[in-house]
Amino acid sequence: MTSLPAAPPSKKLGLVVDLDICVGCHACAVNCKEWNTSGHMAPLTDLDAYGADPNGVWFNRIHTFEVTDEATGASQTVHFPRSCLHCDDAPCVTVCPTGASYKRSDDGIVLVNADTCIGCKLCSWACPYGAREYDEHEGVMKKCTLCVDKIYNETLPEESRVPACVSTCPTGARHFGDLADPESDVSKLVATRQGFELMPEQGTKPVNRYLPLRPRQDDRDGTMSTPRTLDHVDDSADGAGLLARWVDRLLSA
């Protein structure tokens, strides 16, 4: 019911997340919470913080699961960070009855105006990614702002003007930039690594991209170039022949 920008935003700011090197450390999630609980959508309320069911507002959550190869039985642990994908066709915006949920026309960031949000939760039903976070205490829907109050913040040094999840990521698995610009670092990274959209069949045209796992050099299929075994120079029992050979060669430097 709320309209998207009439013309597509000239910039599409978003994140590129490298699943190949994400170790599931939660640094991005916690640093995000730390920045944003005092930021544009402050606070990121925590209910029952010291009790039986602690639960709070998080803009970014990490899911860890195992993928098993049915054929070989080999398993792979995958860490998957999940946050708002700032979709081009954001259903959370169009479903909003008050105009509180909106997409910025200049950079494509999807935000919620807390003053006009009535807490009806339609947007969280509409979002196929579960990326919305309802603050029960305030009756307001909250979500990733792409650190809109950090990335343009002139009171911060230039290098700090990236989303908190990106600047804090210890493995360098998170990247930020303009995905509308094919020459941007993030666009090139997506092109090189075959970055993919999450659930494209939903038709939401997410801006964020994920980079897939690189092929593992584990030689499960025996195709690596390195030798699979070393040639033993001598196979005499307990290496007696080798010792004798080395005495002959004096083995000195």
Next chain:
Amino acid sequence: MGLNPFETVREAVDLSPEVADTVKTTTCYMCACRCGIKVHLKNGKVRYIEGNGDHPVNRGVLCAKGSAGIMNHYSPARLTKPLRRKGPRGSGEFEEIEWGEALDEAVEALGAVRATDPRKLAFFTGRDQSQSLTGWWATQFGTPNFAAHGGFCSVNMAAAGLYTLGGAFWEFGEPDWEHTRYFIMFGVAEDHDSNPIKIGLGTLKTRGDAKFVSVNPVQTGYSAIADEWIGIRPGTDGLFVLALVHELLKAEKFDTAFLARYTNAPWLVIQDPGAADDGLFVRDDDGNPLVFDTTSESVVASSGVGLKPALVGEHILIDGRKAAPVFHLLAHRYLKDEYAPEAVADRCGLDVEQIRRIAAELAEVAFEQEITLDISWTDWNGREHQTMTGRPVSFHGMRGISAHSNGFHTCRAIHLLQILLGSIDVPGGWRYKAPFPKPIPPSPKPETAPPQSGKPLAGPPIGNPTGPEDLVLDPDGSPGRIDKAYSWEHPMSIHGLMHMVIHNAWAEDPYPIDVLLLYMANMSWNSSMNVPDTIKYLTETDDNGAYVIPKIIYSDAYYSEMVPYADLILPDTTYLERWDCISLLDRPISSAHGPADAIRQPVCPPERDVRPFQDVLLDLGARLGLPGMVREDGTPKFPGGYADYMTNHERAPGIGPLAGWRGNGAEHGRGDPNPDQLQAYIDNGCFWQHQLTEEQQYYKPFNKAYLVFAQEMGFIPAAEPMILQIYSEPLQLFRLAARGHGQRKPPEEHRARVDTYFDPLPIWYMPFEEAGVDTNDLPLHALTQRPMHMYHSWGSQNAWLRQITNSNRLFIHPETADDLGIADDEWVWIESHLGRVKGQVKLMRGVNRQTVWTWNAIGKRRGAWGLDNDAPEAAKGFLLNHVISELLPVREGGYRHSNSDPVTGQAAWFDLRVKVYRCSPQEAGATEPMFEPMQERAPFRPADGVVRYGQEFNTS
């Protein structure tokens, strides 16, 4: 808004709100990594903590723990005032007292001990980063009973490294992330060395030309992004590594030149079984080890210039006895079929082909992909090298190696493999971090002179023994220390045995103590083995109703499980409220690129009546009149507390806790105390770093330019080379004593043990618990690790992090669970030879099939940490500590050795063997054992349980 009511409403977003009115740098303490942080403050409150981009440790990134620092800083469980126990120990009933009373009470107890028998003070610290202060304080007090937590952390790795390389993994070394092409991580738990390893792995994998192998029974965290995960059976890493050694030897894939020049591989070893010097190095009259020089065909000092020393072949010495080079002995041993992949694969739970292939890959990268850097350098005996050659294979090891009773030898085996590959401190290999390398082993030795009443010890209580004469024993040969460190039970326990202190103090074995002083150590909970009995030891009374451990003084910032067991609480500050130094005398923040140290500065004043423990310790020292802490007139020497000490204390002339900006402010390393030193640190982001020159970067133990620099800085006593000790003569000296030689010999009951385990070359043996229990009855290994977002974290309760993990499951392989008739989510008993604990199962494939594991230190006791009694941490969280014994099962002779490595005393908590079985339906739903709740103490907990941190900063 336009005419269309559904048109997007434009909100006025403040894109440039003022984030902070002040930004202060300091050093994080949410775990042990010592990252640099920038703390953004607004109106005196913490607005945001981020990594310091200039800092050498974390280069701007910050982990989940560091990012959650705000919630620790404002924890509901912060202590507010000194406490004196009123109810029985464990009850949590205290009265608040003033600091004056608290200090008087402490001085009275400590003063009485010092005046009579100083060793009746046992002073042990946990994740303390001020060990150079605490150890010095113990020395001045005069007690040998001091150590930090290294005995249950990683002393096996530290000792193996220091006695082999003069450095060690983690603290004293790191992989050459920039150049390595093949990186193996052995038993490295989640998030160890948090940000440096994560930065390194990200770099290495993004570069795309390296392979990362993780040897670990569990495939989580770092292991999840490994190219190859080797899900080894716990405690068998040593066998796996020695099989790799076997393969490399068989194929003649080792670095002969490196071995001959930089290691003791050519040193001649006396082969005269039964003689008092059997197995020692052949030495000349000046004590120099000798080699057989193939050019002159004579036996000459190993330090000679231009030698071509033989690595194999026995020689007849002038006295007619036989001698053989170290390499000859090691080849003879590891070429044996018992080390072949076929012989070990089953035990390790691996395929023969996989072991063979890893050996082949190591050889390929080390010898076919060598790196050459165009950097000329001169080695210790004057050989000039135009380039630096690298064998780009690097390793890192941690707790999975360390926390086994065979961990010392396993870690030595890993170092042997590194040395054979020639990948120590070379481009692409494993590199030392200053002030390492140090002489092998480094000085000093532990002080052995008996303590005297009212006197300081003549030397430090902790050091590195090189033979039986360095043991700390009473005249009758019994242990001189309460933890039995440096006794025949664990002769090379260079970090002490904190895990035995409470048991031994209770058992009055080897003697009773009067005061137990603890800092930052949750010894009645997740930092002890065998929690139920530990609580008994802490609370047991004698016939007169007096506690067997008479006085317990404890310093902590939070209401942890340990607090109720102390008689006097000295409340500490949070890490944002204190001075600290991360010193080159202790555990600095150096990298392979150069030495570095750091400080913490108070960024917020404490709003409670608490004091930094280091200030309190110096104050107590002054009140007790300890040497070095008072002036001649008896007034305190450091009235300004720890900051004063950091600036003005000198350990040796010109050498103080901080290396940067000494003297006139332009001197580094050595120099007079500089009153403006701390300001200089603050101006530089709270750290100091010195970049080594290109020429000094590699080959440091043998690199003349580096050695001269290190000597000038005071890192090493002389610019002499550190020759890598494949064969460890100190081990052989202990073994000879066990064979009846020398002045000091172990008592009969320890002889066989010392003889067996003090092998001068690495060995593998079955972990003690596995060897001592019925493995048919207890068929599974059980491991613990902390999750990444809590690893190494002190103050282990946090409002944000507990939303990520607040209870722990027992992870089991589906096929193993199937065999046991256990389904996902079921509640089970986990039973060891000591007892049983109850928890809930989660199936996962990425785990060794003979192993179960869980997250450690999630479980909390009811009443502790400001949590509600029905918090999942208390209701469902369980500790394997409850079923890990601090003692081994009874062996021949009835003596129960501690559950530790026989060489180093490392607590062997990864040796745990268990059986797992379903509990009855009535038992499901809550963990057991369930201890009585402690009296609550949570002065800062919001009444409605709602935390709305940051709302006051919202300017939009």
